[in-house]
Every structure is written in C-alpha cells, then in structure tokens.
Amino acid sequence: MAEPATITPAPLLKDELDIVIPTIRNLDFLEMWRPFFQPYHLIIVQDGDPSKIIKVPEGFDYELYNRNDINRILGPKASCISFKDSACRCFGYMVSKKKYVYTIDDDCFVAKDPSGKDINALEQHIKNLLSPSTPFFFNTLYDPYRAGADFVRGYPFSLREGVPTAVSHGLWLNIPDYDAPTQLVKPLERNTRYVDAIMTIPKGTLFPMCGMNLAFNRELIGPAMYFGLMGDGQPIGRYDDMWAGWCTKVICDHLGLGVKTGLPYIWHSKASNPFVNLKKEYKGIYWQEELIPFFQSVTLPKDCTTVQKCYIEISKQVKAKLGKVDEYFNKLGDAMLTWIEAWDELNPSGAKSAELPNGALK
Amino acid sequence: MSLAIKDDEIDVVIGALRSDLTSFMNEWRPMFSRFHLIIVKDPDLKEELKIPEGFNLDVYKKPDIDQVVGSSTAIIFSGYSCRYFGYLVSRKKYIISMDDDCLPARDNKGFLVDAVAQHITNLATPATPFFFNTLYDPFSEGVDFVRGYPFSLRSGVKCAFSCGLWLNLADHDAPTQALKPGQRNSRYVDAVITVPVRALVPVSGINIAFDREVVGPALLPALRLAGEGKFRWETMEDIWSGMCVKVVCDHLGLGVKTGLPYVWRNDRGDAIASLKKEWEGVKLMEEVVPFFQSVRLPREATTAEDCVFEVANAVKEQLGSRDPMFARAATAMLDWVKLWKSVGSSSSSPRV
Numbered sequence: 001m002a003e004p005a006t007i008t009p010a011p012l013l014k015d016e017l018d019i020v021i022p023t024i025r026n027l028d029f030l031e032m033w034r035p036f037f038q039p040y041h042l043i044i045v046q047d048g049d050p051s052k053i054i055k056v057p058e059g060f061d062y063e064l065y066n067r068n069d070i071n072r073i074l075g076p077k078a079s080c081i082s083f084k085d086s087a088c089r090c091f092g093y094m095v096s097k098k099k100y101v102y103t104i105d106d107d108c109f110v111a112k113d114p115s116g117k118d119i120n121a122l123e124q125h126i127k128n129l130l131s132p133s134t135p136f137f138f139n140t141l142y143d144p145y146r147a148g149a150d151f152v153r154g155y156p157f158s159l160r161e162g163v164p165t166a167v168s169h170g171l172w173l174n175i176p177d178y179d180a181p182t183q184l185v186k187p188l189e190r191n192t193r194y195v196d197a198i199m200t201i202p203k204g205t206l207f208p209m210c211g212m213n214l215a216f217n218r219e220l221i222g223p224a225m226y227f228g229l230m231g232d233g234q235p236i237g238r239y240d241d242m243w244a245g246w247c248t249k250v251i252c253d254h255l256g257l258g259v260k261t262g263l264p265y266i267w268h269s270k271a272s273n274p275f276v277n278l279k280k281e282y283k284g285i286y287w288q289e290e291l292i293p294f295f296q297s298v299t300l301p302k303d304c305t306t307v308q309k310c311y312i313e314i315s316k317q318v319k320a321k322l323g324k325v326d327e328y329f330n331k332l333g334d335a336m337l338t339w340i341e342a343w344d345e346l347n348p349s350g351a352k353s354a355e356l357p358n359g360a361l362k
Numbered sequence: 363m364s365l366a367i368k369d370d371e372i373d374v375v376i377g378a379l380r381s382d383l384t385s386f387m388n389e390w391r392p393m394f395s396r397f398h399l400i401i402v403k404d405p406d407l408k409e410e411l412k413i414p415e416g417f418n419l420d421v422y423k424k425p426d427i428d429q430v431v432g433s434s435t436a437i438i439f440s441g442y443s444c445r446y447f448g449y450l451v452s453r454k455k456y457i458i459s460m461d462d463d464c465l466p467a468r469d470n471k472g473f474l475v476d477a478v479a480q481h482i483t484n485l486a487t488p489a490t491p492f493f494f495n496t497l498y499d500p501f502s503e504g505v506d507f508v509r510g511y512p513f514s515l516r517s518g519v520k521c522a523f524s525c526g527l528w529l530n531l532a533d534h535d536a537p538t539q540a541l542k543p544g545q546r547n548s549r550y551v552d553a554v555i556t557v558p559v560r561a562l563v564p565v566s567g568i569n570i571a572f573d574r575e576v577v578g579p580a581l582l583p584a585l586r587l588a589g590e591g592k593f594r595w596e597t598m599e600d601i602w603s604g605m606c607v608k609v610v611c612d613h614l615g616l617g618v619k620t621g622l623p624y625v626w627r628n629d630r631g632d633a634i635a636s637l638k639k640e641w642e643g644v645k646l647m648e649e650v651v652p653f654f655q656s657v658r659l660p661r662e663a664t665t666a667e668d669c670v671f672e673v674a675n676a677v678k679e680q681l682g683s684r685d686p687m688f689a690r691a692a693t694a695m696l697d698w699v700k701l702w703k704s705v706g707s708s709s710s711s712p713r714v
Binding site: 194207 | 494495498506508515527534535552558562564566647655
C-alpha cells in the first residue's frame with residue numbers, strides 16, 4: 001500500500017543553532033543522527049593529537065578545530081581551554097556565531113521512546129528552549145507549556161508567563177551518568193526508566209549538569225558555559241560540566257533565567273573505565289563538599305547585570321574562598337577571567353551573533 | 363536505607379462528601395483492606411453513608427465531631443475539611459488520605475497502581491531536598507545519584523510528606539479547566555521527586571500521605587473561601603495547608619516528595635459553574651505565595667506546633683490587614699494548634 005506523502009516541516013532554528021561535538025576518535029555516531037542533525041551546522045572540536053585526521057561523514061556542514069587552531073586563534077589565552085579532556089568543547093561555544101548551541105558526546109545515539117519511535121532529541125531541546133521556564137514556583141504537573149499539561153490549582157497567575165529558558169538539560173537511557181564509585185559498585189545498572197517529563201529546576205536549587213546532551217541559549221548564558229581546567233596537566237577531570245553547571249545556575253538564578261531538565265533522552269552507549277574515572281574524579285569528590293556550600297552561598301551584587309559581570313564576580317569569589325582549598329582554584333579563577341576576555345574578543349558586543357555567518361577558520 | 367513501616371502504624375483517612383461510598387471502597391478494596399480506615403462524613407451531608415462490608419474502620423459523623431470538639435468549633439470541619447478531623451483523632455504514625463472521587467489508576471503497562479503502597483515507599487525512603495538529582499528519586503529501583511551529587515548529601519533526610527498526582531481530571535483551577543473543558547491528564551510520569559528546599563509548591567490535598575507524628579499539626583483547616591463549596595475548584599484550604607507543610611518541613615529539615623502515585627480522578631462538576639461561584643481563591647494566591655516565600659521561622663521553633671504558631675502570627679501581622687479571610691485563617695491556625703494539643707496529641711484521651 002502506497003504511503004501518503006508526508007510534508008516534513010522545515011527544521012526549527014536551522015540557521016540559528018550550532019551543534020558542538022568534542023571528539024578524539026571518530027564521528028561515526030553522526031550517521032545515526034543524520035536525519036535529525038544534517039540540516040544544522042556542526043562545530044567539531046578535536047581534542048588530543050592534532051595531526052590525527054578526524055573523518056566527518058559526507059553531507060554535513062561543519063567547521064573543525066584542533067589544538068593547533070585553538071592555539072592560533074586564542075594565542076596565550078588558549079591556556080584556558082583544556083587539553084586531553086572533552087572540556088575543550090567550550091571552545092566551540094566561544095567561536096560559534098549562533099544564538100543556540102546543542103552539545104552531544106560522540107558515544108550518544110538516538111534513543112527510542114516507549115512507543116518505539118526514534119527520539120529527535122534536538123527538536124525537543126529546541127522546544128524546551130523556546131518555551132518559558134517556571135523557576136519561582138514548582139508546578140506539580142511539570143512543564144505547564146507542554147501539550148496536554150497546564151498549571152495546577154494554586155499556581156499564581158502572575159507567575160504563569162514564566163521566564164526565558166537559558167538551558168535545556170537532557171537525560172540518558174542505558175549507561176547512566178554515574179560517578180566512578182557508583183559505577184564500581186553497580187557496573188551492570190542501566191537506566192531503563194523513561195520519565196516523560198520536563199521540569200524547571202527551582203530558583204536557588206543546584207544540580208549536577210551533565211554535558212552529554214545539553215542545549216543552551218548562547219545569547220542569554222553563553223559566557224557562563226566555561227568548562228574549566230581539566231585533563232592534561234590538571235589535577236582533576238570529569239568535573240568540567242559540573243563546574244559550568246553550578247556557575248550557570250547561580251547566574252541564571254541571579255538574572256531571572258530558567259534551567260530545564262528531563263526530556264529528551266539519548267542512548268548512552270559507552271561506559272568509560274571506572275578506574276580511570278576514579279583517578280580523574282578523586283579530588284573532585286572531596287572538593288565538591290566545599291564547592292557545593294560555596295555555590296549555595298554565592299551572592300551577586302545588583303550591578304552584575306550581564307553574564308560576563310556575574311562570571312567575573314564569581315571568579316573573584318572562587319579565588320578568595322576556594323583558593324585555600326587548593327591552589328588549583330586560584331588557577332581556575334584566573335582561567336575564568338581569561339575565558340571571559342577571550343569570549344568578549346571573539347564575540348564583540350554590538351555585533352549580533354545571529355546575524356554573522358558561520359565562523360570561518362581565521 | 364528504608365524504614366520498616368508496619369501496617370498497624372497507618373490510618374487511611376477518607377473525607378466523605380458523597381454518601382454512597384460503595385464503588386469507591388470496592389475499587390480500593392485490594393489496597394485498603396489491610397489497613398485501618400477512618401471515614402469522616404462531611405457534617406453538611408444529610409444522607410446516610412453507604413459503606414460496603416469487610417473493612418476495619420471507624421466512621422465519624424457530625425454528632426461525633428460535635429462531641430469531640432464542641433459544636434461551635436465543628437464548623438471548621440465542613441466540606442473537604444472534614445478530613446482534618448480524621449487526622450486529628452487518628453493515633454497512628456502515618457496517614458494516607460484521598461478524596462472520595464478518586465479511584466485506582468493504571469500505570470503505563472496497564473497494571474493497577476497501589477497508591478497506598480507507593481505512598482508508604484515514599485515516606486519510608488529518604489528525601490533529597492538540598493540538591494537536585496537529575497535521575498529523580500535515587501532510592502527507586504534501578505536508579506542512583508548522578509555524577510556530581512555530593513556524597514555528604516546522599517543519605518538524605520526523612521520524608522514527612524508525599525503528594526501524589528491525578529490522571530483524567532487533573533487538579534487544575536476553575537479558570538484553566540473552564541478554558542480547556544475537554545483536557546484530561548493522560549500522561550503517566552514515572553517519577554518521584556523531592557521538592558527542593560525553599561521551593562514552594564501547590565500541594566493539593568486530593569491524594570496525600572504524611573508522617574502524622576512529625577508534621578500532623580501543619581495540616582490544618584484554616585483558609586476557608588467565602589464561597590467555598592463541595593468541588594475542589596471551590597476550595598483553597600488544601601493549598602494553604604500545603605504551603606504551611608512545605609515551610610514547616612523546610613524549617614525542620616524534612617522532605618516533601620511529589621509525583622507517584624497517580625490516582626484516577628473522576629469527572630465531577632462543572633468548572634464554569636464553579637468559576638462563576640468562586641473565583642476569589644485564585645486572586646488570593648497572588649498574596650499568599652509571596653508571603654510564604656518570605657516567611658522565616660525562628661530557630662527556637664523545633665516542632666510542627668511551634669512552627670504553625672509562628673506562621674500564624676506572621677499571617678496575622680503581614681496579611682491580616684489585606685483581607686479578613688487571612689485574619690480568620692491566622693486565628694484558625696492558632697486555634698488548631700490548641701486543638702491539636704488537647705485532642706490530637708497522643709497524651710490526650712483516646713478518640714470516641
């Protein structure tokens with residue numbers, strides 16, 4: 001029986017969104033994502049040995065940066081970009097000229113929803129970013145702007161317009177994002193629970209932001225998405241996205257922006273080696289006991305009205321209060337400033353990022 | 363990790379606003395039959411209650427209420443607030459409470475949901491209000507804390523309150539349901555979530571469970587709308603009570619969970635008719651929410667009674683002059699604390 005012709009609507013935000021992918025090996029995973037990603041521009045950030053050639057599947061529109069490019073473009077400021085760690089992806093955020101960014105790891109594949117249908121994760125992230133968030137009052141029916149949902153009784157009408165959404169944090173089926181100790185204790189645990197919800201994380205609440213399946217409004221929050229100093233020459237790894245998430249949430253709370261978590265799910269296929277992970281995370285596990293109270297108590301002065309100002313203020317407080325935990329935090333505080341300087345150089349204000357064409361390699 | 367909650371530590375409390383409870387009780391029989399039930403008849407309800415056989419229960423009607431609290435006080439238990447009388451006279455540690463227009467729901471696989479068992483699980487496992495776990499309840503089967511969750515916060519705190527959800531007729535307010543008369547909730551979200559500390563949430567009274575020993579006094583009939591009626595669209599009493607519970611739990615370091623279990627809520631009433639009759643409730647929330655967001659309790663308030671007392675005084679001071687309804691609510695809260703101490707606490711004489 002002949003299938004009726006379906007009219008595929010134009011992909012949302014086709015010219016306003018970049019997909020940033022850090023990689024050290026290959027990009028074979030893009031084949032599975034082709035139906036959903038092909039209309040969009042990709043920014044590949046190649047970590048590790050720059051002489052290695054990363055093959056990008058045919059038909060994708062992309063720009064690729066290796067370490068040599070990063071050093072060339074940023075000069076001495078390249079010191080703020082991590083080496084031998086997927087944290088280098090934030091270089092992609094910096095050079096992007098688009099309003100929105102979606103970032104995904106190269107071991108993340110298309111998941112299926114409970115009905116067996118492939119999940120277009122990018123489309124869901126875009127819906128999340130384009131609809132408001134509700135951080136000031138928790139809606140017990142979750143995202144009130146979704147079809148079939150709404151605000152519950154008792155939800156004040158004055159709060160029903162919501163605030164702009166800055167971040168959309170997606171989740172993972174199969175290999176869950178556990179830390180090394182949990183992986184060691186539960187090597188076989190798989191996330192099979194599809195929770196059909198998107199929710200706004202309330203103002204004043206922190207969360208662990210995973211960078212595997214993450215989208216954000218670069219115009220609203222981009223400068224806060226610095227993934228820190230990780231990997232080669234650094235005492236810590238696997239805390240890059242965590243660090244960015246805590247800074248981002250504090251700034252979003254201050255500026256009245258929203259952070260959503262929940263759908264979409266991707267299928268996370270690779271469990272990294274828990275012993276390797278433990279070595280990377282080990283210091284972080286101790287340090288986070290100090291970091292969480294620090295971020296929970298950060299206050300930003302009223303005159304911090306831009307993301308950059310907020311970020312610079314946080315970097316000062318990092319050095320002042322966390323410098324005594326470890327010298328690393330003095331370095332990190334400096335790197336945070338370097339990041340903002342580099343961001344502002346590559347993204348001069350007055351030039352609207354959405355109007356510029358894709359960044360060409362300089 | 364989880365507490366062992368015994369069947370005889372639980373009361374199931376049902377406020378009866380309809381006289382014929384036959385189908386309600388029979389549908390819930392598999393889930394209710396192990397437990398002791400307290401059924402409180404709305405004192406305004408004229409017809410005799412019809413309750414099927416085979417349950418271990420106590421029924422309280424207007425004369426009983428009058429006898430325990432006096433007929434002048436008995437007014438506070440009219441309508442949906444009749445359930446609070448059940449909370450007051452119960453002597454069990456835990457209460458599970460449900461509106462009488464709710465039936466067992468089916469989950470995504472088509473199985474009947476044992477809402478009672480799920481509430482018990484929610485209360486028996488810790489809550490995690492200080493840091494959001496992106497995989498939701500880390501104490502559920504097959505889940506855990508995610509990378510980046512501080513280890514010192516992984517033991518969680520006691521969960522004192524569990525607020526379930528509703529399929530079919532969701533708990534929307536009258537304007538929302540009137541605008542979308544055909545909207546029914548068909549989305550089964552398979553998660554239990556701790557509501558973070560300091561985040562306020564409209565805690566509906568339709569499908570709840572709580573640790574009576576720890577937060578009992580904070581569930582109170584205080585905010586009675588001028589046009590309060592016998593449909594949930596015409597009440598705000600539970601929303602007010604729920605805000606109190608959340609503030610008290612936040613202050614005492616206890617957890618509040620939301621999400622599973624779902625119940626199936628029957629279609630009942632007409633949102634437009636309710637809206638015409640009572641819309642003041644919706645306006646009131648504009649004042650209520652900023653108040654609860656800003657209320658701060660002193661360190662010396664270490665019990666739920668203390669906390670309710672402090673909140674009541676704050677209501678009187680900050681909201682009393684805005685609307686007489688708030689002044690009355692404050693008085694009702696103070697009276698409730700006294701009533702709880704004399705009738706509700708386990709040291710007082712047992713129930714009728």
